[in-house]
Amino acid sequence: MNLCHSLRYCFVFFLFAFLLACEKEPLLHSGMGKKPIYIPHNELNDIANLPQQEVISTGTIFLREPHFFMLEDRRGIHVYDVSDPNFPTYLTFLKIPAITDFSISGNRLYADSWRDLLTLDITDLFDIKVISRNENQLNPILFPELYNGIFECVDESRGAIGGWEDVYLEEAACQTNN
Amino acid sequence: MRNALLVILLILIFSACSKDQNMSLDNNGQSGSITRFVVHNDYMYVLNLNEVKTFSLSDPDNPQLVNVLTTDFGLETIIIYDETIFIGSTNALYILGIDQPDSPVLLSKSDRGEILLEGCDPVVVKDHFAYSTIKIINNICGIINAVSALVVYDIEDKLNPVFISQYPMNQPNGLGYKGNYLLVCDGGNHLVEVFDISNPHKVVLTDYSFGVSDPVDIIIKGEQAIISSKKEFRLYDISDIENIRPLGVIGK
Numbered sequence: 001m002n003l004c005h006s007l008r009y010c011f012v013f014f015l016f017a018f019l020l021a022c023e024k025e026p027l028l029h030s031g032m033g034k035k036p037i038y039i040p041h042n043e044l045n046d047i048a049n050l051p052q053q054e055v056i057s058t059g060t061i062f063l064r065e066p067h068f069f070m071l072e073d074r075r076g077i078h079v080y081d082v083s084d085p086n087f088p089t090y091l092t093f094l095k096i097p098a099i100t101d102f103s104i105s106g107n108r109l110y111a112d113s114w115r116d117l118l119t120l121d122i123t124d125l126f127d128i129k130v131i132s133r134n135e136n137q138l139n140p141i142l143f144p145e146l147y148n149g150i151f152e153c154v155d156e157s158r159g160a161i162g163g164w165e166d167v168y169l170e171e172a173a174c175q176t177n178n
Numbered sequence: 179m180r181n182a183l184l185v186i187l188l189i190l191i192f193s194a195c196s197k198d199q200n201m202s203l204d205n206n207g208q209s210g211s212i213t214r215f216v217v218h219n220d221y222m223y224v225l226n227l228n229e230v231k232t233f234s235l236s237d238p239d240n241p242q243l244v245n246v247l248t249t250d251f252g253l254e255t256i257i258i259y260d261e262t263i264f265i266g267s268t269n270a271l272y273i274l275g276i277d278q279p280d281s282p283v284l285l286s287k288s289d290r291g292e293i294l295l296e297g298c299d300p301v302v303v304k305d306h307f308a309y310s311t312i313k314i315i316n317n318i319c320g321i322i323n324a325v326s327a328l329v330v331y332d333i334e335d336k337l338n339p340v341f342i343s344q345y346p347m348n349q350p351n352g353l354g355y356k357g358n359y360l361l362v363c364d365g366g367n368h369l370v371e372v373f374d375i376s377n378p379h380k381v382v383l384t385d386y387s388f389g390v391s392d393p394v395d396i397i398i399k400g401e402q403a404i405i406s407s408k409k410e411f412r413l414y415d416i417s418d419i420e421n422i423r424p425l426g427v428i429g430k
Contacts, residue, residue, distance in 0.1 A: 060215075061395050101215050
């Protein structure tokens with residue numbers, strides 16, 4: 001979903017910012033739309049190895065032979081051994097809540113954790129450790145991507161965005177428009 | 179004077195051997211073509227929607243922010259080729275110089291179109307040519323027009339890249355190349371399209387394209403390709419480009 005950050009132009013119609021709204025556009029919309037699923041801030045540090053997890057929505061891929069890393073959007077990273085290309089094997093899942101991208105250098109894995117940049121020690125792939133959290137380096141996207149329509153505005157005090165669900169919205173104040 | 183120096187520098191850069199290096203490759207590994215993070219030597223470059231942030235990794239345990247370059251909104255993908263940063267955004271190709279790796283400078287920005295265009299635009303670079311897939315969804319008066327293509331730029335002059343050709347596609351995603359063959363994931367056709375790019379001015383679709391369900395991104399390493407889909411990845415033997423063979427698969 002976040003592979004292509006392709007929804008670009010998000011116009012947020014706040015009640016008081018009526019001047020920005022189109023003339024005939026009502027300021028609040030009701031109907032089917034999207035609602036953020038929050039990951040509470042205290043769960044962002046729940047970083048750990050897990051057994052094999054289902055692949056739901058892939059993202060960034062990274063090959064560091066013999067290991068292959070594949071992002072699971074907002075959840076973590078699947079790690080495989082591809083030394084035998086005919087029989088790749090699942091090694092472990094790195095649980096990193098709210099992750100949307102990462103890179104690797106040496107035995108360090110760098111990933112986003114909502115607004116923070118995380119550094120993980122992956123020397124032992126089966127026992128990863130958080131080394132540092134560099135706060136407020138990243139600007140997450142605060143609207144549903146690849147989507148045209150109304151959505152419930154993001155309330156960051158409730159946590160990081162872990163996904164979006166389709167629901168009926170009463171008087172939603174945000175919409176994407178591209 | 180500054181420009182003259184820059185030109186001399188560019189000539190020096192171009193006179194270096196061209197590498198057949200694919201995407202973001204360093205000693206540590208290789209990413210696909212769709213990512214917002216890239217590590218190069220002792221620096222990491224990270225995209226926000228309208229910023230390129232440079233982190234020093236001189237202490238790899240604690241990346242330090244050393245530079246912020248502000249751009250227009252819409253940054254999507256970043257790769258490094260030949261000591262140069264290439265960024266795909268929704269409506270432009272950015273080229274950044276990193277002769278001073280702690281402070282990237284904008285060399286050029288090739289605008290593609292109007293503000294209503296939307297894309298998803300990974301880039302790969304080979305020699306003096308950049309290949310980018312674009313997905314354009316044009317919403318005019320509520321009528322949605324999707325125009326997607328593989329576009330080719332001549333980047334010999336990094337200060338002034340020239341758009342040279344484009345090839346229509348369905349819903350292109352990630353891409354990579356092996357020699358003179360460019361492999362492009364097309365999620366609309368459920369194909370990985372194989373183009374002959376021996377003449378970048380006239381890319382030719384070959385008969386070697388092969389079916390992959392919902393392909394997203396690709397890493398090419400030697401004689402093998404790893405291709406990710408929404409819900410799985412698969413390895414391919416690409417030693418004989420005319421006869422690409424599936425190897426192992428993991429996923430659903």
